[in-house]
Amino acid sequence: MAPQSHEIILHHYDNSPYAEKARCALGMKRLAWRSVQVPRILPKPKLMPLTGGYRRTPNMQIGADIYCDTAMIIRELERRFPEPTIFPGGRHGMPFALGKWSDGEFFQVTRTLVFGNIADRLPEEFKKDRAALAGVTTFDTDAMKRAEPQMRDQCRTFIGWIEDHLSDGKPWVMGDNPGLADINCYMNVWLLRAAVPDIAAELLAEFPHVSRWADNMKALGHGQRQEIEADEALDKARDAEPETPVTADPHDPNGRKPGDRVTVTPTDYGKDPVAGEIVSLSAQHIAIRRTDERVGQVVVHFPRATFRVDPA
Numbered sequence: 001m002a003p004q005s006h007e008i009i010l011h012h013y014d015n016s017p018y019a020e021k022a023r024c025a026l027g028m029k030r031l032a033w034r035s036v037q038v039p040r041i042l043p044k045p046k047l048m049p050l051t052g053g054y055r056r057t058p059n060m061q062i063g064a065d066i067y068c069d070t071a072m073i074i075r076e077l078e079r080r081f082p083e084p085t086i087f088p089g090g091r092h093g094m095p096f097a098l099g100k101w102s103d104g105e106f107f108q109v110t111r112t113l114v115f116g117n118i119a120d121r122l123p124e125e126f127k128k129d130r131a132a133l134a135g136v137t138t139f140d141t142d143a144m145k146r147a148e149p150q151m152r153d154q155c156r157t158f159i160g161w162i163e164d165h166l167s168d169g170k171p172w173v174m175g176d177n178p179g180l181a182d183i184n185c186y187m188n189v190w191l192l193r194a195a196v197p198d199i200a201a202e203l204l205a206e207f208p209h210v211s212r213w214a215d216n217m218k219a220l221g222h223g224q225r226q227e228i229e230a231d232e233a234l235d236k237a238r239d240a241e242p243e244t245p246v247t248a249d250p251h252d253p254n255g256r257k258p259g260d261r262v263t264v265t266p267t268d269y270g271k272d273p274v275a276g277e278i279v280s281l282s283a284q285h286i287a288i289r290r291t292d293e294r295v296g297q298v299v300v301h302f303p304r305a306t307f308r309v310d311p312a
């Protein structure tokens with residue numbers, strides 16, 4: 001394992017399916033990490049000093065470097081802790097591309113199926129928060145309930161694709177070793193099992209390979225987790241310096257360079273811009289420096305896929 005000057009801190013909550021992706025990556029790499037529980041809805045006063053306005057879950061902190069979005073978190077975990085790799089076979093591209101399916105269409109149908117079923121148990125503030133997150137006026141649980149039969153069809157199709165990869169008896173989606181492809185395939189299966197176990201059992205009944213593989217994913221665990229308070233994490237950011245070196249991207253199609261002031265904003269939902277000065281960028285990431293009253297200087301890292309960069 002590479003030497004590490006600061007510990008890994010994951011800001012997350014237990015029933016977040018995206019956080020489960022990050023926790024699985026930590027488990028596959030058998031890492032020790034600290035856990036900070038964040039609220040499921042706004043406000044998040046102990047997260048904002050770190051991210052500068054990005055509200056989604058999870059986020060990873062290492063000293064005064066903050067990694068937003070699971071794609072960025074996983075990329076950074078692999079960079080810092082290459083062994084054991086979560087890219088069996090060495091290729092990164094398709095496992096990351098698969099994430100756009102699991103986060104996109106597959107998540108939307110799973111989420112609708114789940115929320116349609118637990119709608120009556122959801123607090124009003126949660127529904128309001130999630131409507132605002134999606135940029136709509138109403139969190140329409142009746143429409144979600146009506147959509148259930150269609151969502152079951154879609155989930156079945158998607159789970160069938162995973163079954164196809166496992167049906168030769170290999171333990172993992174890419175063959176003999178687990179990796180990001182498994183994590184991306186697992187997220188929505190995990191969500192179904194955790195949130196609507198009866199429906200999950202019905203859907204999985206015809207997919208024995210997915211069922212045993214999901215059990216094996218669970219058995220991999222989450223590494224060594226230890227809870228800490230949010231204030232402790234903020235103090236650690238304050239007491240650390242960001243460690244991201246300045247790197248330019250000679251092929252940036254828009255001529256962006258370190259020192260430029262920009263905003264970085266998700267293009268799908270939770271479209272809160274984060275402003276800062278570019279420290280490092282490439283086709284796959286952008287890191288921006290910002291200063292905050294509570295934590296001082298931090299560098300916030302985002303992936304490029306489904307994030308836009310604009311001049312500030």
Ligand SMILES: N[C@@H](CCC(=O)N[C@@H](CS)C(=O)NCC(=O)O)C(=O)O
Nearest residue numbers: 016017018055056057058069070071
């Ligand atoms: N593309 C993001 C999506 C993250 C996401 O949507 N997370 C959900 C929780 S599972 C969220 O942020 N919900 C609103 C919140 O936690 O404030 C990622 O991969 O990290």
